[in-house]
Amino acid sequence: MSQPDTCAPTAPPTSRRRRGLTLHETVLIAVLGVVFGFVYWAFVQLWAPLQLAMGPLADLASNVLAGAWIVVGPLATYIVRKPGAGILAETLAALVEVVFLASPVGPMLLLVGLVQGAGAELPFALARYRRYGWWVFVASGVSAAVVTFGFNAVRYGWLGQDYAGLRLAVQVVSCVVLCGIAARLLGDALARTGALDAFAVGTADPSSTRRTVRRG
């Protein structure tokens, strides 16, 4: 990258992951953001007619799918394992939807992407980007659900509605399954294809990964 290597000659190889993103990682995050932005956008197009058909239930049903919109955040964090990767990927996905594909949600989506990405990345940051066991992914889902719920409570006026508690419960379950656990499954499946061999998830020692899993 462009910054001068101030500590490179003497630094041990393990400290490399503390530095910024490499160009390869930047491009990977950009591509993940673009592909998932496209997938989300396609989902929204399918979602709109369904929403009208479901009438008043549609807004409640949006909580059921809440986690699906956040999956790229934990996935990018899992692959790259550096601070900010998840937030960047999620925000980029939102940017692609807004600027290149004209999502019906509007430019607010940029802010939504930022909030979603930050919510999902918080547990990984608390684990100092070192633990990638199932429980961290579950925590990531719960955190993403709570943070986005607080944001949407204001945005869609959920606050003070009769079913606010039920909404939160549904959203937590959705985010744990569709965002946290799905990201781990998808990341493992991608790693098995060998496409990620050049990244942190591919070079991580498999035995240590297994240990992390057993430890929870």
Added chain:
Amino acid sequence: MTPLERWNPTVKLAVVLVLSTAALLVTDPVTPALCYVLTLGALLVLGRVPVRTAALAHVPFLVFGTSLLVVNVVTRPGGEQVPLGPFTVGADGLALGLCLALRTLFVGMLSVTLVLTTEPVRLMTSLHQHARLPASWTFAVLAAHRLLTELPEVWHTVRCAQAVRDPRRRRGHLPRSPRALATAAFALLVGAIRRAERIAVALESRGLGSGPRTTARPVPLARGDVVAAVVVLALAGAVVVAGAYGGWLTGIGRLTA
């Protein structure tokens, strides 16, 4: 180029973001309605967007807004009872639902304005020049955008390739089962990641990230761009002040009241 197309994309994006965030803090129906009318006017007059295009762009926001209106009317029975055709609904739910629906329309029109009057490449160049977006990110996103335009074609190729190997295929039909779609989506993702690797090598071999770069088609940022932003924000401020004097403006506190 129309005035809205000439407006610096970075400034335009910033104004749109500020306005749509500020719209969240307002919970009365009149203010977003006024803002919506103003935005639509700007889109048609300053953006010279055909009426038909603008009307078609309304469809998703109308769907979304209607859904929000119905939900709030159903889940907020409080307030005065208002007869509405065969039903009786609470005034609270009706007012809030209307506000959220109109806000959706307003923010939606802002988004449509941005998309219809901004060229993606110009936006990224401007973000690089004026918002200090690093060159590596600018070119990574632009390269990924190229990939995006080819995604539909790749998707079709993957589906055809998988159908050919499917022993139970019928001639002339691509398999439509969720399993087939999921497999194709996964293949698409793996292919995109492998391409990201090649893109990164290509960008690196062109010296990206090795030092300061020049820009091929610079986007101008003049005083007029900033003045336009100030005018738009002042107009939005005037609408809010008018609401405060007129007595119809309400804030977030109303959601739980």
